[in-house]
Amino acid sequence: MAGRIAVIEDDSPTRDYVVRALEGAGFTVDAVAQGAEGVALVEREHPDLVLLDLMMPGVTGYQVCERIRKGPASHTQIVVMSVLEGVEEKVKALELGADDYLVKPVATAELLARVRSMIGRGERLRQEGARTNGRLVALAGAKGGIGTSTVAVNLAAAHGMKKAHSVVLADLAVPVGTLGIMLGLPIPEKWVWREFVMDGAASVHRLSSYLMRSPNAPLRLLPGVRQGSPYRDVQPEAVSAFATALRGLADFVVVELGNQPSPFVPPVLRQADAILVVVEPEVVSVELSAHLIDRLHKGGILPDRIRLVISNPHGSLQLSRSEVITALKTEVVAAIPYQRDEFSAASKRRVPLVVQQPQSTAASQFEELSRAMAQV
Ligand SMILES: Nc1ncnc2c1ncn2[C@@H]1O[C@H](COP(=O)(O)OP(=O)(O)OP(=O)(O)O)[C@@H](O)[C@H]1O
Ligand SMILES: [Mg+2]
Numbered sequence: 001m002a003g004r005i006a007v008i009e010d011d012s013p014t015r016d017y018v019v020r021a022l023e024g025a026g027f028t029v030d031a032v033a034q035g036a037e038g039v040a041l042v043e044r045e046h047p048d049l050v051l052l053d054l055m056m057p058g059v060t061g062y063q064v065c066e067r068i069r070k071g072p073a074s075h076t077q078i079v080v081m082s083v084l085e086g087v088e089e090k091v092k093a094l095e096l097g098a099d100d101y102l103v104k105p106v107a108t109a110e111l112l113a114r115v116r117s118m119i120g121r122g123e124r125l126r127q128e129g130a131r132t133n134g135r136l137v138a139l140a141g142a143k144g145g146i147g148t149s150t151v152a153v154n155l156a157a158a159h160g161m162k163k164a165h166s167v168v169l170a171d172l173a174v175p176v177g178t179l180g181i182m183l184g185l186p187i188p189e190k191w192v193w194r195e196f197v198m199d200g201a202a203s204v205h206r207l208s209s210y211l212m213r214s215p216n217a218p219l220r221l222l223p224g225v226r227q228g229s230p231y232r233d234v235q236p237e238a239v240s241a242f243a244t245a246l247r248g249l250a251d252f253v254v255v256e257l258g259n260q261p262s263p264f265v266p267p268v269l270r271q272a273d274a275i276l277v278v279v280e281p282e283v284v285s286v287e288l289s290a291h292l293i294d295r296l297h298k299g300g301i302l303p304d305r306i307r308l309v310i311s312n313p314h315g316s317l318q319l320s321r322s323e324v325i326t327a328l329k330t331e332v333v334a335a336i337p338y339q340r341d342e343f344s345a346a347s348k349r350r351v352p353l354v355v356q357q358p359q360s361t362a363a364s365q366f367e368e369l370s371r372a373m374a375q376v
Contacts, residue, residue, distance in 0.1 A: 006041050009033065010034065014053075039071070143285050151276070175225065180224060181350070243271045274307060282316040354367070
Protein backbone atom coordinates (compact mmCIF):
# COMPACT_ATOMS: atom_id res chain seq x y z
CA MET A 1 0.00 0.00 0.00
CA ALA A 2 1.47 3.33 -0.98
CA GLY A 3 0.52 6.50 0.82
CA ARG A 4 1.66 10.00 1.61
CA ILE A 5 2.79 10.78 5.13
CA ALA A 6 3.73 14.03 6.85
CA VAL A 7 6.16 13.69 9.75
CA ILE A 8 6.16 16.53 12.30
CA GLU A 9 8.99 15.98 14.76
CA ASP A 10 11.51 18.43 16.19
CA ASP A 11 14.17 15.91 17.20
CA SER A 12 16.27 15.35 14.10
CA PRO A 13 17.65 11.83 14.84
CA THR A 14 14.10 10.56 15.49
CA ARG A 15 12.84 12.36 12.40
CA ASP A 16 15.57 10.85 10.20
CA TYR A 17 14.91 7.38 11.57
CA VAL A 18 11.16 7.60 10.98
CA VAL A 19 11.56 9.05 7.49
CA ARG A 20 14.03 6.30 6.51
CA ALA A 21 11.75 3.57 7.87
CA LEU A 22 8.67 4.93 6.08
CA GLU A 23 10.44 5.61 2.80
CA GLY A 24 11.98 2.16 2.99
CA ALA A 25 8.45 0.75 3.21
CA GLY A 26 7.41 2.61 0.05
CA PHE A 27 5.65 5.65 1.51
CA THR A 28 6.12 9.18 0.20
CA VAL A 29 7.25 11.27 3.15
CA ASP A 30 7.48 14.99 3.88
CA ALA A 31 9.11 15.91 7.17
CA VAL A 32 9.21 19.18 9.08
CA ALA A 33 10.59 20.16 12.48
CA GLN A 34 7.97 22.68 13.64
CA GLY A 35 4.29 22.55 14.47
CA ALA A 36 3.25 25.64 12.48
CA GLU A 37 5.14 24.44 9.45
CA GLY A 38 3.51 21.04 9.92
CA VAL A 39 -0.02 22.44 9.89
CA ALA A 40 0.76 24.39 6.70
CA LEU A 41 2.23 21.26 5.10
CA VAL A 42 -0.81 19.16 5.96
CA GLU A 43 -3.27 21.78 4.72
CA ARG A 44 -1.33 22.16 1.49
CA GLU A 45 -0.69 18.50 0.72
CA HIS A 46 -3.60 16.65 2.33
CA PRO A 47 -1.44 13.63 3.22
CA ASP A 48 -3.04 10.31 4.11
CA LEU A 49 -1.48 10.33 7.55
CA VAL A 50 0.36 12.62 9.94
CA LEU A 51 2.95 11.26 12.33
CA LEU A 52 3.13 13.81 15.10
CA ASP A 53 5.39 14.50 18.04
CA LEU A 54 3.74 16.17 21.05
CA MET A 55 6.46 18.12 22.83
CA MET A 56 7.81 20.67 20.42
CA PRO A 57 8.90 24.27 20.99
CA GLY A 58 6.38 26.80 19.66
CA VAL A 59 3.22 25.18 18.36
CA THR A 60 2.88 21.88 20.25
CA GLY A 61 1.60 18.58 18.91
CA TYR A 62 -1.68 19.09 20.77
CA GLN A 63 -2.21 22.39 19.00
CA VAL A 64 -1.26 20.82 15.66
CA CYS A 65 -3.93 18.16 16.21
CA GLU A 66 -6.55 20.72 17.02
CA ARG A 67 -5.70 22.92 14.04
CA ILE A 68 -5.68 20.05 11.56
CA ARG A 69 -9.10 18.92 12.75
CA LYS A 70 -10.54 22.40 12.28
CA GLY A 71 -8.88 22.95 8.91
CA PRO A 72 -9.35 21.82 5.32
CA ALA A 73 -7.44 18.55 5.81
CA SER A 74 -9.61 17.45 8.72
CA HIS A 75 -9.97 13.88 7.40
CA THR A 76 -6.25 13.14 7.62
CA GLN A 77 -5.33 10.33 10.00
CA ILE A 78 -3.19 11.56 12.89
CA VAL A 79 -0.86 9.22 14.76
CA VAL A 80 0.87 10.74 17.76
CA MET A 81 4.31 9.44 18.64
CA SER A 82 5.55 10.69 21.98
CA VAL A 83 7.75 9.81 24.93
CA LEU A 84 4.87 10.86 27.19
CA GLU A 85 3.29 7.65 28.36
CA GLY A 86 0.78 8.94 30.92
CA VAL A 87 -2.92 8.24 30.49
CA GLU A 88 -3.65 11.94 30.80
CA GLU A 89 -1.48 12.87 27.81
CA LYS A 90 -2.95 10.08 25.72
CA VAL A 91 -6.51 11.08 26.53
CA LYS A 92 -5.79 14.72 25.81
CA ALA A 93 -4.26 13.91 22.41
CA LEU A 94 -7.15 11.63 21.48
CA GLU A 95 -9.68 14.23 22.59
CA LEU A 96 -8.02 16.83 20.42
CA GLY A 97 -8.43 14.58 17.41
CA ALA A 98 -5.54 12.07 17.28
CA ASP A 99 -6.53 8.68 15.88
CA ASP A 100 -3.77 6.60 17.46
CA TYR A 101 -1.00 7.03 20.04
CA LEU A 102 2.40 5.37 20.05
CA VAL A 103 4.87 5.61 22.91
CA LYS A 104 8.50 6.13 21.91
CA PRO A 105 10.71 4.28 21.30
CA VAL A 106 8.66 2.42 18.72
CA ALA A 107 9.99 -0.66 16.94
CA THR A 108 10.06 -0.19 13.16
CA ALA A 109 7.78 -3.17 12.54
CA GLU A 110 5.13 -1.78 14.89
CA LEU A 111 5.42 1.72 13.46
CA LEU A 112 4.87 0.41 9.93
CA ALA A 113 2.03 -1.89 10.98
CA ARG A 114 0.20 0.95 12.75
CA VAL A 115 0.75 3.37 9.90
CA ARG A 116 -0.55 0.87 7.34
CA SER A 117 -3.56 0.06 9.45
CA MET A 118 -4.43 3.72 10.03
CA ILE A 119 -4.06 4.63 6.35
CA GLY A 120 -6.31 1.70 5.45
CA ARG A 121 -8.83 2.84 8.00
CA GLY A 122 -8.69 6.42 6.72
CA GLU A 123 -9.35 5.24 3.19
CA ARG A 124 -12.33 3.13 4.29
CA LEU A 125 -13.76 5.99 6.33
CA ARG A 126 -13.36 8.38 3.43
CA GLN A 127 -15.18 6.05 1.09
CA GLU A 128 -17.97 5.27 3.55
CA GLY A 129 -18.21 8.80 4.84
CA ALA A 130 -18.31 10.36 1.39
CA ARG A 131 -22.02 9.73 1.09
CA THR A 132 -22.93 11.25 4.43
CA ASN A 133 -20.25 13.93 4.82
CA GLY A 134 -19.17 15.04 1.38
CA ARG A 135 -21.42 17.10 -0.83
CA LEU A 136 -21.44 16.68 -4.56
CA VAL A 137 -22.90 19.59 -6.50
CA ALA A 138 -23.12 19.28 -10.27
CA LEU A 139 -23.50 22.23 -12.64
CA ALA A 140 -24.84 22.13 -16.14
CA GLY A 141 -25.92 24.70 -18.69
CA ALA A 142 -28.30 24.08 -21.54
CA LYS A 143 -26.27 26.35 -23.79
CA GLY A 144 -22.71 27.61 -24.13
CA GLY A 145 -21.39 31.03 -23.15
CA ILE A 146 -23.86 31.68 -20.34
CA GLY A 147 -21.37 31.69 -17.46
CA THR A 148 -21.58 28.05 -16.32
CA SER A 149 -17.83 27.79 -15.77
CA THR A 150 -17.76 31.13 -13.96
CA VAL A 151 -20.47 29.96 -11.56
CA ALA A 152 -18.64 26.64 -10.95
CA VAL A 153 -15.31 28.32 -10.17
CA ASN A 154 -16.84 30.95 -7.91
CA LEU A 155 -19.07 28.51 -6.02
CA ALA A 156 -16.06 26.29 -5.31
CA ALA A 157 -13.88 29.26 -4.32
CA ALA A 158 -16.58 30.77 -2.09
CA HIS A 159 -16.90 27.46 -0.31
CA GLY A 160 -13.13 27.06 0.04
CA MET A 161 -12.85 30.51 1.59
CA LYS A 162 -14.71 29.14 4.61
CA LYS A 163 -11.72 27.48 6.17
CA ALA A 164 -13.62 24.52 7.53
CA HIS A 165 -14.04 22.89 4.14
CA SER A 166 -11.82 21.08 1.72
CA VAL A 167 -13.05 21.77 -1.78
CA VAL A 168 -12.47 20.02 -5.08
CA LEU A 169 -13.57 21.43 -8.41
CA ALA A 170 -13.82 18.79 -11.12
CA ASP A 171 -13.79 19.89 -14.75
CA LEU A 172 -15.89 17.40 -16.71
CA ALA A 173 -16.95 19.75 -19.48
CA VAL A 174 -16.47 18.38 -22.99
CA PRO A 175 -15.05 18.57 -25.59
CA VAL A 176 -12.51 20.61 -23.66
CA GLY A 177 -12.25 21.82 -20.08
CA THR A 178 -11.46 25.48 -19.40
CA LEU A 179 -11.30 25.68 -15.61
CA GLY A 180 -7.52 25.22 -15.42
CA ILE A 181 -7.01 28.23 -17.70
CA MET A 182 -9.52 30.26 -15.68
CA LEU A 183 -7.56 29.51 -12.50
CA GLY A 184 -4.11 30.21 -13.94
CA LEU A 185 -2.97 26.60 -13.58
CA PRO A 186 -0.39 25.02 -15.88
CA ILE A 187 -2.86 22.59 -17.39
CA PRO A 188 -1.45 19.24 -18.51
CA GLU A 189 -1.30 18.70 -22.26
CA LYS A 190 -2.92 15.31 -21.93
CA TRP A 191 -6.20 14.33 -20.37
CA VAL A 192 -4.45 12.98 -17.29
CA TRP A 193 -7.19 10.97 -15.57
CA ARG A 194 -8.13 9.18 -18.80
CA GLU A 195 -6.59 5.90 -17.63
CA PHE A 196 -8.65 6.14 -14.47
CA VAL A 197 -11.96 6.08 -16.35
CA MET A 198 -10.61 3.57 -18.86
CA ASP A 199 -9.50 0.77 -16.54
CA GLY A 200 -12.20 1.28 -13.91
CA ALA A 201 -9.76 0.51 -11.06
CA ALA A 202 -11.29 3.33 -9.11
CA SER A 203 -10.12 4.54 -5.76
CA VAL A 204 -10.40 7.91 -4.10
CA HIS A 205 -6.72 7.77 -3.43
CA ARG A 206 -5.76 7.22 -7.03
CA LEU A 207 -8.10 9.90 -8.30
CA SER A 208 -6.82 12.43 -5.79
CA SER A 209 -3.31 12.10 -7.22
CA TYR A 210 -4.54 13.99 -10.30
CA LEU A 211 -5.71 17.02 -8.33
CA MET A 212 -3.93 20.33 -8.77
CA ARG A 213 -3.79 22.94 -6.06
CA SER A 214 -4.76 26.34 -7.38
CA PRO A 215 -2.49 29.27 -6.44
CA ASN A 216 -5.38 31.68 -7.04
CA ALA A 217 -8.21 30.06 -5.09
CA PRO A 218 -8.66 27.86 -2.01
CA LEU A 219 -9.47 24.69 -3.92
CA ARG A 220 -8.00 21.73 -5.75
CA LEU A 221 -8.85 21.16 -9.39
CA LEU A 222 -9.34 17.96 -11.31
CA PRO A 223 -8.18 19.35 -14.66
CA GLY A 224 -10.38 18.87 -17.70
CA VAL A 225 -10.51 16.80 -20.84
CA ARG A 226 -8.18 18.10 -23.56
CA GLN A 227 -9.11 19.01 -27.10
CA GLY A 228 -9.47 15.89 -29.23
CA SER A 229 -9.41 13.43 -26.32
CA PRO A 230 -11.47 10.27 -26.95
CA TYR A 231 -13.81 10.80 -24.00
CA ARG A 232 -16.68 8.97 -25.70
CA ASP A 233 -14.81 5.63 -25.51
CA VAL A 234 -15.12 5.17 -21.77
CA GLN A 235 -17.09 2.28 -20.31
CA PRO A 236 -20.25 3.10 -18.33
CA GLU A 237 -19.24 0.93 -15.34
CA ALA A 238 -15.87 2.64 -15.15
CA VAL A 239 -17.56 6.06 -15.24
CA SER A 240 -19.88 5.02 -12.42
CA ALA A 241 -16.92 4.02 -10.28
CA PHE A 242 -15.32 7.31 -11.21
CA ALA A 243 -18.38 9.26 -10.07
CA THR A 244 -18.37 7.39 -6.75
CA ALA A 245 -14.69 8.19 -6.25
CA LEU A 246 -15.35 11.87 -7.02
CA ARG A 247 -17.62 12.06 -3.99
CA GLY A 248 -14.83 10.98 -1.70
CA LEU A 249 -12.31 13.61 -2.79
CA ALA A 250 -13.31 16.37 -0.37
CA ASP A 251 -16.00 17.73 1.93
CA PHE A 252 -17.40 19.66 -0.97
CA VAL A 253 -17.03 18.64 -4.59
CA VAL A 254 -18.22 20.91 -7.38
CA VAL A 255 -18.48 19.23 -10.76
CA GLU A 256 -18.78 21.23 -13.97
CA LEU A 257 -20.55 19.20 -16.62
CA GLY A 258 -20.56 21.92 -19.28
CA ASN A 259 -23.39 22.05 -21.82
CA GLN A 260 -22.77 19.00 -24.01
CA PRO A 261 -23.83 15.39 -23.49
CA SER A 262 -21.00 13.12 -22.38
CA PRO A 263 -20.61 9.73 -20.68
CA PHE A 264 -19.78 11.56 -17.44
CA VAL A 265 -23.14 13.28 -17.16
CA PRO A 266 -25.57 10.45 -16.21
CA PRO A 267 -23.50 8.86 -13.40
CA VAL A 268 -22.53 12.22 -11.91
CA LEU A 269 -26.16 13.37 -11.95
CA ARG A 270 -27.19 10.15 -10.20
CA GLN A 271 -24.66 10.79 -7.44
CA ALA A 272 -25.18 14.53 -7.06
CA ASP A 273 -26.80 15.95 -3.94
CA ALA A 274 -27.83 18.96 -5.95
CA ILE A 275 -27.92 19.81 -9.63
CA LEU A 276 -27.57 23.44 -10.53
CA VAL A 277 -28.90 24.42 -13.91
CA VAL A 278 -27.31 27.69 -14.99
CA VAL A 279 -29.68 29.86 -17.00
CA GLU A 280 -29.43 33.26 -18.64
CA PRO A 281 -32.56 35.43 -18.29
CA GLU A 282 -33.40 35.41 -21.97
CA VAL A 283 -35.81 33.30 -24.03
CA VAL A 284 -33.43 30.95 -25.85
CA SER A 285 -31.53 29.95 -22.72
CA VAL A 286 -34.78 29.53 -20.75
CA GLU A 287 -36.38 27.40 -23.44
CA LEU A 288 -33.32 25.15 -23.75
CA SER A 289 -33.20 24.89 -19.94
CA ALA A 290 -36.83 23.78 -19.91
CA HIS A 291 -35.88 20.91 -22.23
CA LEU A 292 -32.85 20.05 -20.10
CA ILE A 293 -34.90 19.99 -16.89
CA ASP A 294 -37.53 17.88 -18.61
CA ARG A 295 -34.85 15.37 -19.68
CA LEU A 296 -33.55 15.25 -16.11
CA HIS A 297 -37.03 14.50 -14.78
CA LYS A 298 -37.53 11.79 -17.39
CA GLY A 299 -34.14 10.33 -16.43
CA GLY A 300 -35.44 9.81 -12.90
CA ILE A 301 -33.89 12.87 -11.22
CA LEU A 302 -36.30 14.13 -8.60
CA PRO A 303 -37.28 17.79 -9.11
CA ASP A 304 -36.22 18.74 -5.56
CA ARG A 305 -32.57 18.06 -6.42
CA ILE A 306 -32.63 20.59 -9.23
CA ARG A 307 -32.11 24.34 -8.65
CA LEU A 308 -31.54 27.28 -10.90
CA VAL A 309 -28.73 29.79 -10.88
CA ILE A 310 -29.49 32.84 -12.96
CA SER A 311 -26.33 34.06 -14.64
CA ASN A 312 -26.27 37.22 -16.67
CA PRO A 313 -22.99 37.55 -18.59
CA HIS A 314 -24.49 39.71 -21.35
CA GLY A 315 -26.53 42.09 -19.24
CA SER A 316 -29.82 40.82 -20.62
CA LEU A 317 -32.93 42.67 -19.48
CA GLN A 318 -35.34 40.32 -21.26
CA LEU A 319 -36.77 38.28 -18.40
CA SER A 320 -37.19 38.96 -14.70
CA ARG A 321 -36.37 36.46 -12.00
CA SER A 322 -40.04 35.64 -11.49
CA GLU A 323 -40.55 35.10 -15.22
CA VAL A 324 -37.67 32.62 -15.21
CA ILE A 325 -39.15 30.81 -12.19
CA THR A 326 -42.60 30.69 -13.79
CA ALA A 327 -41.20 29.35 -17.05
CA LEU A 328 -39.05 26.67 -15.45
CA LYS A 329 -41.05 25.86 -12.29
CA THR A 330 -37.81 25.43 -10.40
CA GLU A 331 -36.40 27.25 -7.39
CA VAL A 332 -33.76 29.94 -7.97
CA VAL A 333 -30.93 29.73 -5.42
CA ALA A 334 -28.87 32.65 -6.68
CA ALA A 335 -29.00 35.36 -9.31
CA ILE A 336 -25.59 36.60 -10.40
CA PRO A 337 -25.87 40.19 -11.62
CA TYR A 338 -24.22 41.52 -14.76
CA GLN A 339 -20.96 43.10 -13.61
CA ARG A 340 -18.90 43.51 -16.74
CA ASP A 341 -15.87 45.34 -15.36
CA GLU A 342 -15.58 43.22 -12.22
CA PHE A 343 -15.77 39.89 -14.04
CA SER A 344 -13.47 41.12 -16.77
CA ALA A 345 -10.78 42.23 -14.28
CA ALA A 346 -11.00 38.97 -12.31
CA SER A 347 -10.93 36.88 -15.47
CA LYS A 348 -7.88 38.71 -16.81
CA ARG A 349 -5.98 37.99 -13.60
CA ARG A 350 -7.30 34.41 -13.61
CA VAL A 351 -8.66 34.80 -10.11
CA PRO A 352 -12.27 33.95 -9.18
CA LEU A 353 -14.35 37.07 -8.60
CA VAL A 354 -15.15 36.02 -5.02
CA VAL A 355 -11.41 36.08 -4.22
CA GLN A 356 -10.57 39.20 -6.22
CA GLN A 357 -13.59 41.30 -5.23
CA PRO A 358 -15.25 39.71 -2.20
CA GLN A 359 -17.32 42.86 -1.54
CA SER A 360 -19.00 42.93 -4.94
CA THR A 361 -22.70 42.21 -5.39
CA ALA A 362 -21.92 39.19 -7.54
CA ALA A 363 -19.61 37.80 -4.83
CA SER A 364 -22.39 38.08 -2.27
CA GLN A 365 -24.63 36.02 -4.56
CA PHE A 366 -21.93 33.33 -4.85
CA GLU A 367 -21.72 33.39 -1.04
CA GLU A 368 -25.44 32.86 -0.84
CA LEU A 369 -25.18 30.00 -3.31
CA SER A 370 -22.39 28.42 -1.27
CA ARG A 371 -24.50 28.67 1.89
CA ALA A 372 -27.48 27.08 0.16
CA MET A 373 -25.35 24.24 -1.18
CA ALA A 374 -23.92 23.49 2.26
CA GLN A 375 -27.41 22.42 3.26
CA VAL A 376 -28.39 20.15 0.41
N1 LIG B 1 -22.42 37.91 -14.32
C1 LIG B 1 -21.51 38.23 -15.23
N2 LIG B 1 -21.31 39.50 -15.59
C2 LIG B 1 -20.40 39.84 -16.53
N3 LIG B 1 -19.63 38.95 -17.16
C3 LIG B 1 -19.75 37.65 -16.84
C4 LIG B 1 -20.70 37.21 -15.86
N4 LIG B 1 -20.62 35.87 -15.74
C5 LIG B 1 -19.67 35.47 -16.61
N5 LIG B 1 -19.14 36.53 -17.28
C6 LIG B 1 -18.14 36.48 -18.35
O1 LIG B 1 -18.73 35.84 -19.46
C7 LIG B 1 -17.80 35.05 -20.16
C8 LIG B 1 -18.31 33.63 -20.34
O2 LIG B 1 -18.35 32.97 -19.08
P1 LIG B 1 -18.05 31.42 -18.92
O3 LIG B 1 -16.81 31.04 -19.64
O4 LIG B 1 -18.14 31.13 -17.48
O5 LIG B 1 -19.31 30.80 -19.68
P2 LIG B 1 -19.59 29.28 -20.10
O6 LIG B 1 -21.06 29.12 -20.12
O7 LIG B 1 -18.81 28.37 -19.24
O8 LIG B 1 -19.00 29.29 -21.59
P3 LIG B 1 -18.51 28.06 -22.52
O9 LIG B 1 -19.75 27.59 -23.21
O10 LIG B 1 -17.55 28.71 -23.46
O11 LIG B 1 -17.88 27.03 -21.66
C9 LIG B 1 -16.51 35.15 -19.39
O12 LIG B 1 -15.69 36.10 -19.99
C10 LIG B 1 -16.95 35.62 -18.01
O13 LIG B 1 -15.96 36.36 -17.35
MG1 LIG C 1 -17.40 26.92 -19.79
